[in-house]
Amino acid sequence: MACLGLSWELGAASGYAAVMRQIVLAAMRQGHRCVAIVRDLHASAPLLADLPALTVVQAPVATASRIPPVRVQTSYATLLHNRGFADPQSLVARLQAWRALFQAFGIERLLARHSPTAVLAARTAGIPVLHYGTGFSIPPARTPWPAFRPDIAEDDPRLAANEQRVLATTNAALHQLGAPALPAMAELFAPLPTALLTYPELDPYPRREPLRRLGLPLTSYGTPPRWPASPRRPRLFASLPVNDGTRGWLDILARLPVCALLRFSGPAVSTGPLPPSLAVADGPVDFAQAIADCDAVIGYGSHNLVCEALLAGKPMALIAQNPDHLMTGERLRALGAGIVLPERPAADSADRLLALLESSGHADAARAFAARHADAAPRAGIATTLLDLALAAGRA
Structure with missing residues (x-):
């Protein structure tokens, strides 16, 4: 051995x-x-x-x-x-x-x-x-x-x-x-x-x-997702970076007509009071299950997260922080399966997220990716x- x-x-x-x-x-x-x-x-x-x-x-x-x-x-x-x-x-x-x-x-x-x-x-x-x-x-x-x-x-x-x-x-x-x-x-x-x-x-x-x-190997781990009780709203799984833009993303998600489960990549975050439509995962959450349950994903540009989203046929809004995120974002955009957002929210970020949720084109492209790889090993x-x-x- x-x-x-x-x-x-x-x-x-x-x-x-x-x-x-x-x-x-x-x-x-x-x-x-x-x-x-x-x-x-x-x-x-x-x-x-x-x-x-x-x-x-x-x-x-x-x-x-x-x-x-x-x-x-x-x-x-x-x-x-x-x-x-x-x-x-x-x-x-x-x-x-x-x-x-x-x-x-x-x-x-x-x-x-x-x-x-x-x-x-x-x-x-x-x-x-x-x-x-x-x-x-x-x-x-x-x-x-x-x-x-x-x-x-x-x-x-x-x-x-x-x-x-x-x-x-x-x-x-x-x-x-x-x-x-x-x-x-x-x-x-x-x-x-x-x-x-x-x-x-x-x-x-x-x-x-x-x-x-x-x-992508199987990498998801953690507890089952616990979603807020907002049954008539689209579900958004959010894996957010921890930086000086975090509060801005929380404010945007609180205003959107979504039911969002939040997971932070980094040190613990004090979010303050959140509306009932938002919930924060307490510790690691099973990415694969959360993505399977949601309508769209927003998150920092982790390659694993992008793969999990597309393999599940879910469109994604990618928050780019580093060169590798930007390069992955370019590929995501070329597929038509998602959008790329700046590290800190811009004036049009809320409108672009809402358009991602309402447009069938991004979801169709994500489902097409999933179908192409459904028969992989x-x-x-x-x-x-x-x-x-x-x-x-x-x-x-």
Whole structure:
């Protein structure tokens, strides 16, 4: 039996740990030992703490850098620049920390999600890697990596220049460790066995290379939804970000003729008095069941939430906070299955939400997506497929 490492280095939200949980359960059934190396111990605890055979430790993550961040991210290269790939000494320290964890726990194979430093460390240590995740965290194998934004052309010189800076940092760190240089940043991920947890319509990048797309594993967890008693109103499931725009979204939902169940992604929120048409979920709520019960979804741009909504045939209003949210939002809009809203409510946000609920076009497009994927392989088996791919990588 093998000792498997599961890494989560970048990104937020509990969806990372939810997928990890399913993989760990599949691995435990086969007798493997697992170590989860996670970015956020607090967010992971509700999903991983009850697995007695699992060791959970903090991932080595980049902290404040002495090098100023890129203010407007243009590609995955600028994301890496802002997440610890701008300073060779910082990168070396984290690579050494990852390798120390691998050695301390005897990790033989790594299942890496949104974990560029962990992937690089594993490769320098000779540990086989399965690279998996949504489309955003697995950019196409080309140089330079494609832009995050549609208004940036493929030949925009900023893309190549940004990537060259990150490549120089990466190779300087590899040189200090006595490891071979990368000829291009695309080589960080390109040689690895890879699995995309998304659907062709939601992949943010145009791809030329064939990749294995598995779809979204079963990730929903929590208590059954408890809806407000407003039977004649449309039901809206709202998974809202916690920031200075939260109060504005609550005010809009209170004015709309809806029955809304609210779930907050982040620290506890003091909502104050709410009208009877709104209810706040006390703790994690079963997303899949809540979405099955509702007429539409509004939420921050979590890829998992978007997939759950569309697989249930429900239209969605996506609140975009980050580049990956904006890219997912573009795909949602192109499908005609939803709308994209700003992080903080705009003057027309209430009218646009009402139009989403009243229009049949968005709902028809969402149901069409669900119908296209109705015959896909069972989602309950995706975690086992990921495990099998990781074990096969170790035997290659």
